[in-house]
Amino acid sequence: MVQPAEAMDEPDDLEHARDAELSYIENARQCATSVRTAEDVSKLLDVTIHVAPPGARITKGLRAVISELDKRQDVSLLTHLVNSEVARHWFHIDDIGERICAALLRAHLSLPQAPNFTSTLVEVIDTARLHGIRTSGQLKGIVTRGYMANGQPVPPQVANLLDEDGDPSLSGPLYPSVLLRFVIERRKNRPLRMVLPEVLSLIPSMVMGRTIAQPWELLVGALIGKDIYKPEDVEYIASQLNTTASVTAWHQAIRNALEVPDAKGAANIVDHVYTSRSDIQLRHAAIASVIASLMRFERLEVPDTSAVQLSLHIFRSQLSRVPKIDDIFLPRYFLLAIALMGYPGIPNRHSWVKIIIQLHERYTIPFGMAATLTTRPVLKNVFLAAESHSSAVASLLSASDVTEAQFKEAFERIVDFRYRDATSLSPELLEKVIEYATSKSWLLVDNLFSTFTHGLRHSTYYLLSGNEVHNRLDPTSSHPPIRQHLDRIVHAARELEKLCVTKYPHSWSLRLSAMLCPVYDAAKSYSDLVRHKSMMLAGFPTNENDDFAIAKSLLRTTSSYEELKKTWRIVYPVIRDRDTAQRQYIIDKYIKRLLHFKMYDRATKQALALLDDEEHGSHASSTVARLLLQIESPVLQNRILHAFPRICANYQTQVMFTRGREHRLRNHVFVSSFKFPKHGTD
Secondary structure: OOOOOOOOOOHHHHHHHHHHHHHHHHHHHHHHOOOOOHHHHHHHHHHHHHOOOOOOOHHHHHHHHHHHHHHHOOHHHHHHHHHOHHHHOOOOOOOHHHHHHHHHHHHHHOOOOHHHHHHHHHHHHHHHHHOOOOOOHHHHHHHHHHHHOOOOOOOHHHHHHHHHHOOHHHOOOOOHHHHHHHHHHHHOOOOHHHHHHHHHHHHHHHOOOOOOOOHHHHHHHHHOOOOOOOHHHHHHHHHHHHHOOOHHHHHHHHHHHHHOOOOOOHHHHHHHHHHHOOOHHHHHHHHHHHHHHHHHHHOOOOOOHHHHHHHHHHHHHHHOOHHHOOHHHHHHHHHHHHHHHOOOOOOOOOHHHHHHHHHHHHHOOOHHHHHHOOOOOOHHHHHHOOOOHHHHHHHHHHOOOOOHHHHHHHHHHHOOOOOOOHHHOOHHHHHHHHHHHHHHOHHHHHHHHHHHHHHHHHHHHHHOOOOOOOOOOOOOOOOHHHHHHHHHHHHHHHHHHHHHHHHOOHHHHHHHHHOOHHHHHHOOOHHHHHHHHHHHHHOOOOOHHHHHHHHHHHHHOOOOHHHHHHHHHHHHHHHOOOOHHHHHHHHHHHHHHHHHOOOHHHHHHHHHHHOOOOOOOHHHHHHHHHHHHHOOOHHHHHHHHHHOHHHHOOOOOOEEEEOOEEEEEEOOEEOOOOOOOOOOOO
16 A cells, blocks of 8 residues: 655644754854854854754855854954855855855955955955856945945946946945935034035945936935934925925835934924825825835834824824825725724724725725735734624625635634634634635635634633633633633534534545644543544544544644543554554654654653564654654663664664655764854953
């Protein structure tokens, strides 16, 4: 019989891989702090490349090393890094070569002999070209800042050298932040109105001979809302904007004004667009800037409350002017209201739902159009602000132009356990949602069911985290809210269980039913858990393949060690007499779940007991490899090595390939981290 294929991207595997990669990157960074000599650099590069854990990208470890050496600004070490044999093999991979060259340039800029920067620059660029590295915007930006720090324009020969690639996208490193530094350096306590003409006169040489049609477009973003706070400066810039700047300059000015909400006069500049300018494009730029600012805040875990409040004030003051704006621009107001609802700190958040409904009804703005106007899904925020599950689901079901992906994301927010109790969504309402999803695709049904059961399980822990049980549910507790919540969890799961058995095809019933097992476990209803799992194995008209699929799903969905123990007592008698491949697969899955719950001693004992007579099996080899890779105890490792001598005989020189990933084993121990020998203290 063909051996069952093992899932490659299960959650616990991904979580383990991410943890290993983060540990690898941190180890590389820590070791880089100990580097003292050129020999250390070579050794560190070699170790970083050869001990990357399974699934980790070596380039991330190299970036960590380069970043740490960049902070130290040691020219000799970075020079050796550029010329090292190991690094040269990685120059073409991603941006490794560019990062090394940029670090070396920054180190040279920190030296007292910075005026000799030109000769150093030519040498570094020649080295980069030798390895096929193009002078990107990052390198050109460093070069420009290097000369501007000394009040010099970029020399023509350097400009020509940088422009040899002929890439039009690299036409000039004059970013607003670069200009801002230059303006501040030139100013030196002089009035801004005296400095700006001088800066404008230098722009042609600063952009390496290219002409700039609107110099103000380059300066406005740097001057407003950044480091220039004096009221007279803002007034002066505003006066120049009235006569000089284009729509692009206005757009950049307003965005930067919103980034620093305490800048004097910033809000007045936004309002000035509506009171003094009749250009409809400028009005569009103003609101677009507000929206862009809010969308940026939405991506932050802890948004700047003052900035959000300022944007909220601007929006409220302009909301009455919606009918005066071109209809083409109305969807942006729709998005803005959605964005404002997404912040938990905004008072009366539910009132924004009414604004959205009014705009939606007045201008018939489709949900799909709104979703395409932002980089983040916006439907989630609509339903987050809904006052009840019923109103949210009703709105969701009525949105006929919503795609499957948008439907799924909106439903995720409806049952988001962080914001509301998932058990308040009735089975009848859930059935309507799933019926709608069934008309689309079974994959959507699977996603929605998984989302809801996830919300049921985690709402238990989250909503009760402030009670006396300290984040752990005690089934013997007499605390009324806890008991009531447990009862609601169990009741909701039982209703869903009926829905699975009676409404859906056999194969999907099995899959959906398996998702309920962690819910019973979260509610600590072990009697229901055992009953449900026994029903899955005995209650359905199954064959051997179904039994195997159910056993695999039951083990995979366990969410605690207690649940795993009870599940194993149900599963093992069913697969004990199966063919070798299926039996080994289930045993391997069980040991893997033991490792996931960090039951290392138990996993070792089970491996020794269950695999003793199956050493020649293919799954036995991968199971032993997994045990050695995850167990750090030398005692347990030795027990495994002695119990399976044939499998472990050549580990010191063998490269094991488990689940398609490369595992290096040295001296019977997987090297997932490394210690760099420290030299004497400075």
